[in-house]
Structures are given as structure tokens and as C-alpha cells.
Amino acid sequence: MKGLAADALALLAQCVAFLVGLVLSLALGMVLAAHLDGPGGLLIATVVSGAGLLGAAVASQALRDYLTRKEARD
DSSP, X not given: OOTHHHHHHHHHHHHHHHHHHHHHHHHHHHHHHHHXXXXXXXXXXXXXXXXXXXXXXXXXXXXXXXXXXHHHHO
């Protein structure tokens, strides 16, 4: 695959990876918020969930870059 098809595949893989990370991050944040009491617990849940979301964004972009470079070599 070259050109537009390779870019579309890389974009689709990036979207799927980000959505999986988003769902996992939100689920973890909700579980933590439900089990931790008080405003400190909500702050911890928010920070952990935000860090998970940032990690998902970084991982999905790294995946897209990897796929784009791999297609450029072939």
C-alpha cells in the first residue's frame, strides 16, 4: 500500500488506539472516583485519568508515525 491508502490505514489505526485508551482511561477514572472519598480522591482520579488520556494520545501518535515510516521504507 502506498500513498493515500497507507495514510488512511495509519489514521484509522491511530483513531482505534486512541479510542481504546480513552475508554480505559475513563473507566479507570470512574472506578477510582467511586472508591476514593472526598475531594482528594476526586483529584487523584482526575490526575490518573488525565495521565492515561495523555498516554493514549502519545501511543496512538507513535503508532501512526511507525506505520507511516514503515510504508515509506517499503
